[in-house]
Amino acid sequence: QAGQYRDTWIEIDLEAIADNVKAVQALHDTDINVMAVVKADGYGHGATQVARAAIAAGAQWIGVALLEEAVALREAGIQVPILVLGRINPRDANVAQQYKISVTAFQKEWLAEAKTYLDTNTPLNVHMKCDTGMGRIGLTEEQTLLDMVKTILMEDAFHLEGIFTHLATADEWATDYLERQLKYFQTYVKLAKETAGPIPYVHYSNSAASLRYPGTDYNMIRFGISMYGLVPAVDTAADIPVSLLPAMSLHSRLVHVKKVAPSTSISYGATYQASEEEWIGTVPIGYGDGWLRANATNGGEVLVEGERCPIVGRICMDQMMVRLPKELPVGTKVTLIGQQKEEKITIEEVAQRLSTITYEIPCTLNNRIPRYYYPAEKQ
Numbered sequence: 353q354a355g356q357y358r359d360t361w362i363e364i365d366l367e368a369i370a371d372n373v374k375a376v377q378a379l380h381d382t383d384i385n386v387m388a389v390v391k392a393d394g395y396g397h398g399a400t401q402v403a404r405a406a407i408a409a410g411a412q413w414i415g416v417a418l419l420e421e422a423v424a425l426r427e428a429g430i431q432v433p434i435l436v437l438g439r440i441n442p443r444d445a446n447v448a449q450q451y452k453i454s455v456t457a458f459q460k461e462w463l464a465e466a467k468t469y470l471d472t473n474t475p476l477n478v479h480m481k482c483d484t485g486m487g488r489i490g491l492t493e494e495q496t497l498l499d500m501v502k503t504i505l506m507e508d509a510f511h512l513e514g515i516f517t518h519l520a521t522a523d524e525w526a527t528d529y530l531e532r533q534l535k536y537f538q539t540y541v542k543l544a545k546e547t548a549g550p551i552p553y554v555h556y557s558n559s560a561a562s563l564r565y566p567g568t569d570y571n572m573i574r575f576g577i578s579m580y581g582l583v584p585a586v587d588t589a590a591d592i593p594v595s596l597l598p599a600m601s602l603h604s605r606l607v608h609v610k611k612v613a614p615s616t617s618i619s620y621g622a623t624y625q626a627s628e629e630e631w632i633g634t635v636p637i638g639y640g641d642g643w644l645r646a647n648a649t650n651g652g653e654v655l656v657e658g659e660r661c662p663i664v665g666r667i668c669m670d671q672m673m674v675r676l677p678k679e680l681p682v683g684t685k686v687t688l689i690g691q692q693k694e695e696k697i698t699i700e701e702v703a704q705r706l707s708t709i710t711y712e713i714p715c716t717l718n719n720r721i722p723r724y725y726y727p728a729e730k731q
């Protein structure tokens with residue numbers, strides 16, 4: 353059981369999750385459906401705990417990437433509709449049916465094969481995925497859409513529950529690609545409705561689109577990164593019309609404090625030398641936790657007593673060193689992501705330091721770091 357003994361931990365603020373869900377709902381008409389996207393263990397925040405908090409805040413759907421993630425949520429007691437956003441294997445269609453999990457389809461052959469695994473007394477809910485420019489999964493031919501709609505309508509084993517697409521550039525300033533995707537999507541939706549009649553769920557928005565372009569030509573949004581209080585992209589953060597509340601913070605405690613003489617070397621490769629007499633603290637976190645070595649480059653810092661302290665020397669697998677402003681006791685709290693007094697280090701800052709996106713940071717912090725949830729009763 354990771355974390356029973358160590359003094360490195362993650363705190364998840366479930367009230368922030370709830371507030372972020374309510375903020376995006378407020379941007380839309382009252383009948384909007386919010387799908388809380390909790391794939392990759394809730395973007396590293398804890399899928400079950402986040403799902404419960406999001407549902408309590410009004411989310412009507414849950415989105416995941418894998419059938420395993422959907423089944424785990426059902427077994428954890430999540431009752432609301434769940435959509436697997438990726439392709440499941442046709443042979444597992446009956447598992448989705450048994451657990452009342454909605455699936456994504458975009459291949460005629462998939463329907464034909466999945467049908468052989470299904471019984472017809474409880475139809476499998478299908479959302480048709482259109483590839484309008486993401487270039488990942490989804491149908492691209494109108495004929496495929498027509499054939500699939502006809503098959504779904506004909507077979508008792510299937511129920512057409514939704515049609516959706518995914519946007520590739522909603523977090524960028526330029527909108528021409530986004531507009532082209534939406535034009536294609538409207539064509540598919542129109543064609544599907546002409547053939548099948550009303551379709552319960554039409555959805556294309558991720559966080560960026562649901563926050564920056566709240567529209568009415570859909571009735572569900574797929575809300576991921578910003579539910580966790582993170583911006584989809586730093587360069588369009590100014591275009592987010594709500595104040596997002598970050599849910600994750602990362603803390604540790606000094607395990608060793610020493611004064612070193614000038615030119616004393618620190619860590620592997622002896623790449624750092626003290627330039628004068630310095631107080632050095634050792635922090636029990638490393639790349640074995642997913643706190644990557646790149647955090648020590650171009651100015652990586654942590655907070656100690658509300659002050660920014662530089663990470664010095666190479667980050668090890670389980671430990672790293674920081675330069676302290678003065679002697680401090682072993683056990684002093686260190687904040688790597690979060691706030692101390694007036695200072696804060698955001699995931700956005702860490703992502704930029706690692707030349708990556710906000711999404712990757714929480715997903716990389718692995719389960720060797722225990723997660724604690726507040727308020728506890730909201731789990």
Ligand SMILES: Cc1ncc(COP(=O)(O)O)c(CNc2conc2O)c1O
Pocket residue numbers: 389437518557558559560574575576577578584711
């Ligand atoms: C199909 C689909 N819908 C909605 C979302 C939620 O997007 P958001 O987190 O920007 O709100 C994702 C996230 N997909 C990914 C997030 O990072 N890499 C991905 O493939 C997705 O793949």
